[in-house]
Amino acid sequence: MLSILYLSRCTLRSAPSKLLAASSCNSRQASRQLITYTRHCKNNTGITQGNKLSSLIKSNGIVARFCSSSPQPKNSKAVGYWLLGCSGMVVTAVVLGGVTRLTESGLSMVTWKLLGERLPRGEDEWQAEFLKYQQYPEYKYKNSNITLSEFKWIWWMEYAHRTWGRAIGAVVFLPAAFFWLRGYLDRGMKIRVGVYCALVAAQGLMGWYMVKSGLEDRFQGPSDVPRVSQYRLAAHLALAFVLYSGLLAGALRVLRPFPARATFARVKELRSVTAFAHGVKAMAFFTAVSGAFVAGLDAGLVYNSFPKMGDHWVPDDILAFSPTARNFTENPTTVQFDHRALGTATLLAATGLLLAARGKPLSPVARRVAHGVGAMAWIQVGLGILTLLHYVPTPLAASHQSGSLALLTLAIWLTHEIKLLKYIPK
Template sequence: MTAGAVLLGGLTRLTESGLSMTDWRLIRDMKPPRTQEEWDKEFERYKQFPEYQLINRRITLNEFKRIYYMEYLHRMWGRLTGLVFFIPAVYFWQRRYFDKGLKIRSIVFGALIGFQGALGWYMVKSGLKNETLIDNYPRVSPYRLAAHLGTAFILYSGFLWNSFRYLFPSERQVVSKIWGMRVHGLLTLVFITAVAGAFVAGLDAGLVYNTFPKMGDHWIPVEYNHLKPWYKNLFENPAAVQFNHRVLGITTTAAVMAFAFMSRGKGFGRRAAMARNLVAAMVLIQATLGISTVLYYVPTSLAASHQMGSLTLLSLTLWLAYEMRRLPKV
């Protein structure tokens, strides 16, 4: 369910549907417009906001319905995810199936789900104001988008790691502290690269340069230090943001491949070795998807696959980190 929310969120962003629902009501939002009068009223409301006034003035009612339903599906999926979590959690808690640790984790997971919903509206709200336009274009805040995606990845990682604990119970043992630290370093790189990708999406930075490995005729874009103070370029300059994401992606790929090569013959065992090999294969697939997305001018299918590729890579790296804990100390 959480992975599906990430996919739908990416599609909502890529189809520029996220600003079609201009209000947030927990219960009333669950009923979409049905009659012609209700659709006309919702469309008129949409016309009061910058996205329509600046870029969608020629949109028809039927076209509006398409983007509205995309955002509606994303919101309803989020609500359904909450129900799928909370209803069983309350039942199992009351039946005393949870130990103390799982009770604490369930509270944390539930809080993150609620926070994620509130953060989603906080993000959308940033794109509904003239004061927050980016280059005179209505976009949600890239900071809030990155926080929204990052929180989804954290929630997903918590669920996945928790499932490993019960599917594959074991003592906390690692092959060595050095290799354990290296796997956690890979996890950090994968996560940071994914969050950097959210800034690329938030600024439409993937459309700035569509060449690889160079950015146009240069290795470093000439606009890299365009904004003042300098640190704004890291988060608000599309050319710099795309360049940074490229560097992080290449660094992550190189680090994973170096880890896979150096760890051969280290006695990882069958499951850990399989996880390591899958991480290495996935990082190459993810790099290929990222390069292809840029070269083909960010088609929706490739961009969505690239986003889900980051979640897949994170999943496999988490599995590798867990398997490292199951190995005997050496």
Template sequence: MYFTSALVSRSLIKNAGIIFSKQPVPKNLYATRLFGTSLQKQAEAFIPKQRIKSLLPTNNSFRQAVTRFCSKAAEPAKGQKAVGWWLVGCSGMVFVAVVLGGVTRLTESGLSMSHWKLLGEKPPTTKEDWIREFEYYKQFPEFKLKNAEMTLEEFKFIFWMEYGHRMWGRCIGAFYAIPAAYFWSRGYFNKSMKIKVGIFGTLIGLQGLMGWYMVKSGLEDRFQDPNDVPRVSQYRLAAHLSFALGLYILFLMSAFDHLMPTKQHAIEITQKALKLRKYAHISKGMIFLTAISGAFVAGLDAGLVYNSFPMFADRWIPSDLWAISPAIKNVTENPTTVQFNHRILGTSTLALISGMWMLSRKCKLPPRAHTAATAVVIMGWMQVVLGISTLLTYVPTHLAASHQSGSLILLSMAVWLTHELKYLKKLPK
């Protein structure tokens, strides 16, 4: 019955539009989504108001049937929620990988596995296997110059730390690739998403290669002097972290687009709101840059010098800030300068975040945007407190790992805020 009535009504509306308005029926009438709006308002575009009441019955269920029939817009893309939650899972996997990597560095476990295989290494299972693995480790600089007194049991601990980090990275690849292939074959990806999927896969592969390239720098024969400290290159460590953070941000942004789509907000947007959006993006960049500077701090063990705050011992500016020649090398190779830069970046980022939050209180914004701005400033202060506590207590593993995790959470909050401000536009008056 509804189907027959809908056919009649559609024909009646179309003919009435031609007769009374003397205009062709707009093509977009049947291609526009009508859910949530009354058919009467849609009909007003081409039928005189005085004729509408006589043309449309008042029964709501009848109108809904006509609405469903006349709407020929495509349904929402299939499986968007499933794809969104898959992307959330991928970002969560990367989050854990970054934390594991930080703990691996803090426990100085990264050089325990001195070989690398693409599809994974089989861990030792027997005592003979462990002895063989330990003897292989003894051939490299870290054991010769630093861990000459290490026992087999101590070696097992650092081995399992590095093994867990590597295998988690491979799990990320599987967790990404298998659902991606399924979603692609089922037509869940549009053209834009297919490009992103290709980028995600490329970054995951590059991340794995960069991880091995980083470890290899700590196994080289460049450590010969007994005073040398065998460690991975801080440059490669920063690059490895940059790839991980970039991948994490891209996964999270795509997840927000699928699960929390943001529409253009029909409110009067002021210049303050547009300025807030600019500051939000700058804050996100500053958080990212501060996190990368933290990689240099970790790579050089710079957190173990000048364990006081806010002064460096009894000085505001340390005396050995430019101890290395040429001066430019101090920025990335002098532990004192690296820690100094990290402090300056951290406090500058906190000041920017706090100012952005105060500006947000003066702007008319969607509720979720206000919540995101508040989350950013709260996490920003917590992160600074964690950083100072880590420094003053000589970098204990649990606090240092919490500080690194805090940087990821803060970055997540900043990505959320910029997502909520994505489509702000100054509407015409």
């Protein structure tokens, strides 16, 4: 996130010189126009001209039109930093949610109030809260020996997660109203902000709907482990990723804006890189959602070996459930196998992206981000393997979940940088 903040301070001063390098130095090849910096070339009078933007603007009317800017909403950068801050808060919420799930703290709070639960004050109120918890399946079938001090610890974990979620709601809704009423948002951004607010509300409701599934009287006895529905858990995580992706993309549009009065064109040399970048973005998202099914079914605790699952590449019980479709969302073996397959496909796509980026007309920033995508994919797969081999320890599992967000972040950033390169002066 810090690197994005740093790059947001940069302007597109070098873009015109890159795009029009061939017009000032005839020896340039057209295919290198997007990445070649303007070098010193002698004109007819023998005077050396540098690559200063002011010289180009004076000598070229197209560049002047390219560099001119249309009226913008006042202080639009503030909107960008606000969206970037909100996306950072969503990252923290995802990490907190993962730790809450790994420490099995999510079902410790059995009530939900829109503006937040009141903190227990004194031992009597803690005992009353503990008595509420004792009425539900997790205590009856799993934690019947838990002490009050142990209950307090898991209660505080869930309280921190819910409080942070409400803080995100406040940080999204209140500044959104301020920026909207003060005229900081253009028409497109108003639509985006409306969607962000709807996603935040949906995320909160889905969070409680998910927890409610673990409090229902649907567990058959001591052999059945009380847990939230893996379907609702996956929906909760997917909404968080969609919200994060939207906030980050919106922030990049403001902090790394597309040039005004320019035409979007398809650059043939960038087609393969663009396809791989979008592929990695989609694969990272679906792999993360499949990870929610792994977490919901505790599927990381079966077949803790790699690359084989036990003694087989494809386990015998991969399609043990009937009908067959149930296996993909309810069979822990199948769910883990699917997650491995999706992770491997994401790694291959990221590696393909890295290879496709070689020799392509990318800006220095886009090239560095492409390398970051490839490196992060390998790190993420490594974290996943270590998490599996060590029977899902909380630090490794939380790092693995955070790695999925880091990979998605780099993929979104890369697609934005590639799109910047496709804006050509009219």
